[in-house]
Amino acid sequence: MATPPRHPRGAPRPAAQQALTEAELDELEQRLDALPAPFEPLDVSALDGFLCGVLLQPRRVPEAAWLPHVTDADGRRLPPSVDAGRLLALVRRRHTELDAAIQARQWFDPWVFELEGDDASPSEAVVGWVAGFATAMEFFPQLMALDAQALREPLALLYRHLDADDLEDADDLLEEIESLEPPADLAEAVEDLVKATLLLADVSRPLSAAPRRRGPG
Numbered sequence: 001m002a003t004p005p006r007h008p009r010g011a012p013r014p015a016a017q018q019a020l021t022e023a024e025l026d027e028l029e030q031r032l033d034a035l036p037a038p039f040e041p042l043d044v045s046a047l048d049g050f051l052c053g054v055l056l057q058p059r060r061v062p063e064a065a066w067l068p069h070v071t072d073a074d075g076r077r078l079p080p081s082v083d084a085g086r087l088l089a090l091v092r093r094r095h096t097e098l099d100a101a102i103q104a105r106q107w108f109d110p111w112v113f114e115l116e117g118d119d120a121s122p123s124e125a126v127v128g129w130v131a132g133f134a135t136a137m138e139f140f141p142q143l144m145a146l147d148a149q150a151l152r153e154p155l156a157l158l159y160r161h162l163d164a165d166d167l168e169d170a171d172d173l174l175e176e177i178e179s180l181e182p183p184a185d186l187a188e189a190v191e192d193l194v195k196a197t198l199l200l201a202d203v204s205r206p207l208s209a210a211p212r213r214r215g216p217g
Contacts, residue, residue, distance in 0.1 A: 046132030053136025
Protein backbone atom coordinates (compact mmCIF):
# COMPACT_ATOMS: atom_id res chain seq x y z
CA MET A 1 0.00 0.00 0.00
CA ALA A 2 1.24 3.49 -0.75
CA THR A 3 2.53 5.55 2.13
CA PRO A 4 0.48 8.64 3.01
CA PRO A 5 2.21 12.02 3.08
CA ARG A 6 3.72 12.74 6.46
CA HIS A 7 3.97 16.13 8.10
CA PRO A 8 5.86 17.24 11.19
CA ARG A 9 4.01 16.92 14.45
CA GLY A 10 4.35 18.69 17.75
CA ALA A 11 4.96 17.17 21.16
CA PRO A 12 4.34 13.41 21.61
CA ARG A 13 0.72 12.55 22.18
CA PRO A 14 -0.69 10.61 25.11
CA ALA A 15 -0.81 6.87 24.47
CA ALA A 16 -4.57 6.93 23.84
CA GLN A 17 -4.00 9.37 20.98
CA GLN A 18 -1.00 7.71 19.33
CA ALA A 19 -1.39 7.50 15.58
CA LEU A 20 -1.72 4.08 14.01
CA THR A 21 1.56 2.76 12.70
CA GLU A 22 1.98 1.90 9.03
CA ALA A 23 1.68 -1.78 9.95
CA GLU A 24 -1.56 -1.13 11.84
CA LEU A 25 -2.96 0.89 8.95
CA ASP A 26 -2.15 -1.97 6.59
CA GLU A 27 -3.79 -4.38 9.04
CA LEU A 28 -6.91 -2.23 9.19
CA GLU A 29 -7.12 -2.18 5.40
CA GLN A 30 -6.74 -5.96 5.24
CA ARG A 31 -9.40 -6.53 7.88
CA LEU A 32 -11.85 -4.25 6.10
CA ASP A 33 -11.17 -6.01 2.80
CA ALA A 34 -11.69 -9.40 4.43
CA LEU A 35 -15.25 -8.71 5.61
CA PRO A 36 -17.67 -11.11 3.93
CA ALA A 37 -20.31 -10.28 1.34
CA PRO A 38 -22.82 -8.71 1.25
CA PHE A 39 -21.20 -6.15 3.55
CA GLU A 40 -19.60 -3.15 1.85
CA PRO A 41 -17.06 -1.62 4.24
CA LEU A 42 -15.50 1.77 3.74
CA ASP A 43 -11.93 1.70 2.48
CA VAL A 44 -9.38 3.33 4.76
CA SER A 45 -9.41 6.68 2.95
CA ALA A 46 -13.21 6.90 2.94
CA LEU A 47 -13.21 5.76 6.56
CA ASP A 48 -10.98 8.68 7.50
CA GLY A 49 -13.23 11.23 5.82
CA PHE A 50 -16.26 9.55 7.37
CA LEU A 51 -14.81 9.82 10.87
CA CYS A 52 -14.09 13.51 10.36
CA GLY A 53 -17.67 14.02 9.20
CA VAL A 54 -18.96 12.24 12.29
CA LEU A 55 -16.73 14.27 14.60
CA LEU A 56 -17.81 17.58 13.05
CA GLN A 57 -21.44 17.17 14.06
CA PRO A 58 -22.62 19.84 16.53
CA ARG A 59 -23.79 17.11 18.90
CA ARG A 60 -21.63 14.09 19.53
CA VAL A 61 -22.81 11.09 17.52
CA PRO A 62 -23.11 7.96 19.68
CA GLU A 63 -20.69 5.23 18.72
CA ALA A 64 -23.57 2.80 18.29
CA ALA A 65 -24.93 5.05 15.54
CA TRP A 66 -21.77 5.60 13.46
CA LEU A 67 -19.71 2.46 13.99
CA PRO A 68 -21.89 0.11 11.87
CA HIS A 69 -21.27 2.32 8.82
CA VAL A 70 -17.57 1.53 9.01
CA THR A 71 -18.08 -2.15 8.24
CA ASP A 72 -21.00 -1.53 5.88
CA ALA A 73 -21.71 1.79 4.19
CA ASP A 74 -25.45 1.34 4.71
CA GLY A 75 -25.02 0.45 8.38
CA ARG A 76 -25.97 -3.22 8.22
CA ARG A 77 -24.73 -4.85 11.40
CA LEU A 78 -22.23 -7.68 11.31
CA PRO A 79 -23.44 -11.06 12.57
CA PRO A 80 -21.94 -12.41 15.82
CA SER A 81 -20.01 -14.97 13.78
CA VAL A 82 -17.76 -12.22 12.37
CA ASP A 83 -15.01 -11.30 14.82
CA ALA A 84 -14.43 -7.60 14.18
CA GLY A 85 -12.99 -6.75 17.59
CA ARG A 86 -9.50 -5.89 16.43
CA LEU A 87 -10.78 -3.97 13.40
CA LEU A 88 -13.10 -1.85 15.52
CA ALA A 89 -10.36 -1.22 18.09
CA LEU A 90 -8.17 0.27 15.36
CA VAL A 91 -11.07 2.40 14.13
CA ARG A 92 -11.73 3.69 17.64
CA ARG A 93 -8.08 4.70 18.00
CA ARG A 94 -8.25 6.73 14.80
CA HIS A 95 -11.52 8.29 15.97
CA THR A 96 -9.84 9.32 19.23
CA GLU A 97 -6.81 10.72 17.42
CA LEU A 98 -8.92 12.78 15.01
CA ASP A 99 -11.19 13.98 17.81
CA ALA A 100 -8.20 15.33 19.74
CA ALA A 101 -6.73 17.03 16.66
CA ILE A 102 -10.02 18.68 15.73
CA GLN A 103 -10.68 19.82 19.29
CA ALA A 104 -7.19 21.37 19.50
CA ARG A 105 -7.41 22.74 15.93
CA GLN A 106 -4.16 20.95 15.12
CA TRP A 107 -2.86 19.46 11.90
CA PHE A 108 -3.55 15.78 11.27
CA ASP A 109 -2.49 13.48 8.45
CA PRO A 110 -5.51 12.50 6.34
CA TRP A 111 -5.39 8.95 5.06
CA VAL A 112 -4.86 9.89 1.44
CA PHE A 113 -2.55 7.95 -0.83
CA GLU A 114 -0.68 8.82 -3.98
CA LEU A 115 -2.02 7.09 -7.07
CA GLU A 116 0.18 5.35 -9.58
CA GLY A 117 0.65 7.08 -12.90
CA ASP A 118 1.90 10.52 -13.81
CA ASP A 119 -1.49 11.64 -15.09
CA ALA A 120 -3.37 11.07 -11.80
CA SER A 121 -4.87 14.33 -10.57
CA PRO A 122 -4.96 15.52 -6.95
CA SER A 123 -8.75 15.21 -7.01
CA GLU A 124 -8.55 11.55 -7.98
CA ALA A 125 -6.35 10.90 -4.95
CA VAL A 126 -8.56 12.67 -2.40
CA VAL A 127 -12.03 11.91 -3.77
CA GLY A 128 -12.34 8.75 -1.65
CA TRP A 129 -11.73 10.74 1.52
CA VAL A 130 -14.32 13.32 0.46
CA ALA A 131 -16.80 10.59 -0.43
CA GLY A 132 -16.42 9.21 3.10
CA PHE A 133 -17.11 12.67 4.51
CA ALA A 134 -20.19 12.94 2.28
CA THR A 135 -21.38 9.56 3.58
CA ALA A 136 -21.26 10.94 7.11
CA MET A 137 -23.30 13.96 5.98
CA GLU A 138 -25.90 11.63 4.46
CA PHE A 139 -26.50 9.75 7.69
CA PHE A 140 -25.74 12.56 10.14
CA PRO A 141 -26.92 15.82 8.52
CA GLN A 142 -26.94 18.07 11.58
CA LEU A 143 -23.78 19.90 10.49
CA MET A 144 -25.40 20.85 7.19
CA ALA A 145 -28.25 22.57 9.04
CA LEU A 146 -25.90 25.16 10.56
CA ASP A 147 -24.99 28.61 9.19
CA ALA A 148 -24.93 28.08 5.41
CA GLN A 149 -22.72 31.07 4.75
CA ALA A 150 -20.10 29.93 7.26
CA LEU A 151 -20.17 26.40 5.84
CA ARG A 152 -19.91 27.37 2.19
CA GLU A 153 -16.15 27.95 1.87
CA PRO A 154 -14.96 24.82 3.70
CA LEU A 155 -17.58 22.64 2.01
CA ALA A 156 -16.47 23.98 -1.36
CA LEU A 157 -12.88 23.02 -0.57
CA LEU A 158 -14.08 19.45 -0.07
CA TYR A 159 -16.90 19.01 -2.55
CA ARG A 160 -15.00 20.50 -5.50
CA HIS A 161 -13.46 17.04 -5.84
CA LEU A 162 -16.88 15.44 -6.46
CA ASP A 163 -18.83 15.37 -9.71
CA ALA A 164 -20.97 18.50 -9.93
CA ASP A 165 -23.95 16.32 -10.88
CA ASP A 166 -23.77 14.75 -7.42
CA LEU A 167 -24.36 18.12 -5.74
CA GLU A 168 -28.11 18.60 -5.80
CA ASP A 169 -29.77 21.93 -4.95
CA ALA A 170 -26.38 23.46 -4.25
CA ASP A 171 -26.19 26.48 -6.57
CA ASP A 172 -24.42 28.66 -4.00
CA LEU A 173 -21.91 25.92 -3.26
CA LEU A 174 -21.26 25.34 -6.97
CA GLU A 175 -20.68 29.06 -7.43
CA GLU A 176 -18.14 28.97 -4.60
CA ILE A 177 -16.46 25.91 -6.11
CA GLU A 178 -16.15 27.63 -9.48
CA SER A 179 -14.35 30.53 -7.82
CA LEU A 180 -11.61 28.27 -6.44
CA GLU A 181 -8.32 27.54 -8.13
CA PRO A 182 -7.70 23.79 -8.39
CA PRO A 183 -4.99 22.45 -6.07
CA ALA A 184 -1.56 22.59 -7.66
CA ASP A 185 -0.57 19.16 -6.37
CA LEU A 186 -1.54 16.41 -3.94
CA ALA A 187 0.14 18.12 -0.99
CA GLU A 188 -2.04 21.19 -1.48
CA ALA A 189 -5.16 19.08 -1.89
CA VAL A 190 -4.40 17.24 1.35
CA GLU A 191 -3.70 20.48 3.17
CA ASP A 192 -7.08 21.79 2.02
CA LEU A 193 -8.79 18.72 3.51
CA VAL A 194 -7.37 19.62 6.90
CA LYS A 195 -8.09 23.32 6.44
CA ALA A 196 -11.71 22.60 5.55
CA THR A 197 -12.12 20.23 8.50
CA LEU A 198 -10.86 22.80 10.99
CA LEU A 199 -12.94 25.60 9.45
CA LEU A 200 -16.02 23.41 9.79
CA ALA A 201 -15.06 22.71 13.39
CA ASP A 202 -15.08 26.45 14.04
CA VAL A 203 -18.75 26.40 13.04
CA SER A 204 -19.95 23.18 14.66
CA ARG A 205 -17.53 22.86 17.60
CA PRO A 206 -16.67 26.47 18.46
CA LEU A 207 -14.13 27.16 21.15
CA SER A 208 -14.62 29.95 23.68
CA ALA A 209 -11.07 31.12 23.04
CA ALA A 210 -9.92 29.56 19.81
CA PRO A 211 -6.24 28.59 19.94
CA ARG A 212 -3.96 29.52 17.12
CA ARG A 213 -4.01 26.76 14.53
CA ARG A 214 -0.82 24.85 13.93
CA GLY A 215 -0.08 24.38 10.27
CA PRO A 216 1.74 21.52 8.62
CA GLY A 217 5.11 23.24 8.85
